[in-house]
Every structure is written in C-alpha cells, then in structure tokens.
Amino acid sequence: MEDVLDSAVGAHFSGLRRDLRRLSSSSSLPSSPSSATCNDASAAAPSGLASPAPRQPFVIGVCGGTASGKTTVCDMIIQQLHDHRVVLVNQDSFYRGLTEEESEHVEEYNFDHPDAFDTDQLLECMGKLKSGQSVNIPIYDFKNHRRCSESFRKVNVSDVIILEGILVFHDQRVRDLMDMKIFVDTDADIRLARRIRRDTVERGRDVLSVLEQYGRFVKPAFDDFILPSKKYADVIIPRGGDNHVAIDLIAQHIRTKLGQHDLCKLYPNVCVVQTTFQIRGMHTLIRDREITTPDFVFYSDRLIRR
Ligand SMILES: Nc1ncnc2c1ncn2[C@@H]1O[C@H](COP(=O)(O)OP(=O)(O)O)[C@@H](O)[C@H]1O
Numbered sequence: 155m156e157d158v159l160d161s162a163v164g165a166h167f168s169g170l171r172r173d174l175r176r177l178s179s180s181s182s183l184p185s186s187p188s189s190a191t192c193n194d195a196s197a198a199a200p201s202g203l204a205s206p207a208p209r210q211p212f213v214i215g216v217c218g219g220t221a222s223g224k225t226t227v228c229d230m231i232i233q234q235l236h237d238h239r240v241v242l243v244n245q246d247s248f249y250r251g252l253t254e255e256e257s258e259h260v261e262e263y264n265f266d267h268p269d270a271f272d273t274d275q276l277l278e279c280m281g282k283l284k285s286g287q288s289v290n291i292p293i294y295d296f297k298n299h300r301r302c303s304e305s306f307r308k309v310n311v312s313d314v315i316i317l318e319g320i321l322v323f324h325d326q327r328v329r330d331l332m333d334m335k336i337f338v339d340t341d342a343d344i345r346l347a348r349r350i351r352r353d354t355v356e357r358g359r360d361v362l363s364v365l366e367q368y369g370r371f372v373k374p375a376f377d378d379f380i381l382p383s384k385k386y387a388d389v390i391i392p393r394g395g396d397n398h399v400a401i402d403l404i405a406q407h408i409r410t411k412l413g414q415h416d417l418c419k420l421y422p423n424v425c426v427v428q429t430t431f432q433i434r435g436m437h438t439l440i441r442d443r444e445i446t447t448p449d450f451v452f453y454s455d456r457l458i459r460r
C-alpha cells in the first residue's frame with residue numbers, strides 16, 4: 155500500500171528534453187552532466203532521427219482463491235479506467251485440454267494444480283501482447299472441461315493488460331511480467347458459498363460434486379499454492395469487490411502510472427525517477443525561498459545527476 159500512496163504524491167520527471175540541440179545551446183541550463191538522467195540510447199541519437207521504442211503496456215496481475223471476486227475486481231478497475239485501453243486476460247483460458255482417459259474420470263482431475271495450465275502458452279501470448287502484437291486467446295468451456303476448438307478471443311494491443319487467475323503468482327516467469335500485483339482476499343466460507351451457487355447455476359455442476367471437488371482439490375491447492383503466493387502481492391484487497399476504497403486507490407495509482415507512460419511516449423528520452431523520501435526532501439529544499447545559493451546548487455545538482 156505504501157507504493158500506492160507514494161505514487162499518488164506524484165512522480166518526478168527528469169531530463170525532459172524534446173530537442174537536444176536547442177537545449178544544449180541554452181545558456182540557462184546545465185550542459186552535458188545533466189544528460190545522465192536521460193535514456194542514453196535515445197539521448198545519443200540526434201533529435202528527430204531516433205525512433206522512440208514503443209512503450210510496453212502496464213501489466214497488472216490479479217490473484218486470489220476461487221470465487222474470491224477476482225473477475226469482479228477486474229471489472230471494477232476496468233470501469234474506472236474507461237479513458238484507457240484495457241484488456242483482461244484470464245488464466246482459465248489456458249487450461250489444458252483433457253485426454254480422453256482424463257475426461258472419462260474428470261472427478262479425479264485436479265484443476266487447481268499448476269500443471270493443469272499451459273503456462274508456456276500463456277507466457278507466449280503475454281509476451282506478444284507486451285511487444286505490441288494482438289493475439290488469439292483460447293476460450294475455455296467449464297461445462298465440458300475443454301477449449302472450444304474453433305473459436306478464439308482476439309485480444310488487441312492496449313495500454314493496460316490485466317491477467318487474472320488463481321495461480322498467476324505461482325510461476326516466477328509470469329510474475330516477472332507484472333508491473334503491479336493484487337491479491338483478492340475473501341473469507342473462505344464466503345468463497346465456498348459463492349462457488350456452490352456459481353458452479354451449479356453457470357458451470358453445470360451439482361452441489362455434491364462441488365463439495366467433493368472443493369474438499370479434495372480446491373482447498374488443498376489453496377493452502378499449498380495460492381495462499382503462499384500472497385506474499386508476492388503489492389496490494390491485498392480484503393473483501394474483494396466490496397472494498398471500494400482499495401479499488402479507487404488502485405485505479406488512481408494506475409492512472410498515475412499511465413500519465414507517466416503518456417509523457418514518456420511524447421518525450422522518448424525522458425526518464426522517470428522513482429519517488430523516495432530523499433527525492434521528496436530535496437524537492438522541498440530547492441523550492442524553499444529561504445534556501446542558500448550553495449545548498450540550492452548542491453541539491454539541484456544531486457537531483458539532476460540521478
Ligand atoms: N462482492 C460480492 N458480493 C456478492 N457476490 C459477489 C461479490 N463478488 C463476486 N460475487 C459473486 O461471486 C461469484 C464469483 O465472483 P468472481 O468475481 O467471478 O470471482 P473469481 O473471478 O475470483 O472466481 C460470482 O457469481 C459473482 O457474481
């Protein structure tokens with residue numbers, strides 16, 4: 155939560171130089187040393203010749219137990235970010251198809267184990283999306299426990315990608331894709347009650363089979379894989395979709411990040427310096443009209459050289 159509050163205070167932009175030649179001839183600005191704050195590759199190229207590298211989408215991982223409200227939380231965040239392009243990718247889409255033998259004994263199959271997902275395929279799709287390519291994502295049918303063979307969901311390039319699922323924090327390669335990790339933390343009794351209702355109404359199950367699967371696979375996998383992955387979360391949302399304050403804060407944080415993102419698109423050599431107490435302190439000092447000239451020069455120089 156500290157990160158959310160910290161960023162809400164505002165980011166610090168260094169090396170805001172659209173035209174290098176114009177600025178280097180300006181007498182009022184320091185010359186070469188300050189360029190240490192810029193992206194060196196683009197700063198080295200003459201302005202106008204460097205083609206800015208495309209900015210990558212902001213990737214948010216949303217993890218939590220079954221029926222904790224992950225999808226609900228994602229929908230609420232997407233609603234709040236209506237002025238940005240946001241796509242939702244569900245880990246469920248990457249469930250492996252079952253062999254004939256597995257299908258015959260589906261009640262024996264553990265859908266809550268990490269091996270139930272084709273994580274390599276998920277990584278491939280996410281890699282393409284991050285590099286600006288659109289992808290076709292499988293559509294999973296929970297009633298028949300298989301992917302629809304003919305249809306896919308086309309996911310286009312976007313500013314924000316939300317990746318949601320029970321085990322999205324399990325594999326480090328998947329975690330490493332994420333700029334922000336959210337864990338939806340809802341009481342186990344509430345989750346079980348919701349799961350019974352959802353699976354009987356929407357997923358073609360009967361109550362007994364839901365309870366049997368829950369006790370045999372869902373709860374043990376929650377204890378073994380999902381709960382231990384909570385430690386990777388940047389933000390934990392107690393009560394899921396009921397927690398409007400947390401969702402507002404998260405949406406505000408993402409908007410701040412996207413603002414930086416837009417600025418970086420305009421100015422390819424801009425470098426965003428992460429906010430720290432030290433940096434905030436130095437900004438406070440150099441804005442103080444009482445500051446002495448040597449201190450002003452000292453702290454400005456430290457900020458510029460970061
Ligand atoms: N805050 C809530 N209050 C009441 N029902 C909820 C709430 N959040 C989710 N649900 C219901 O619980 C079920 C599971 O929610 P969902 O968001 O799909 O969870 P998940 O994606 O974690 O499986 C759905 O039927 C949904 O309508």
Ligand SMILES: Nc1ccn([C@@H]2O[C@H](COP(=O)(O)O)[C@@H](O)[C@H]2O)c(=O)n1
Pocket residue numbers: 219220221224246249265266295296298299300319320372
């Ligand atoms: N054929 C399947 C595939 C998955 N499940 C269960 O779905 C749960 C994950 O989805 P949530 O929306 O609840 O996050 C998981 O716990 C699997 O047990 C299934 O029942 N059948």
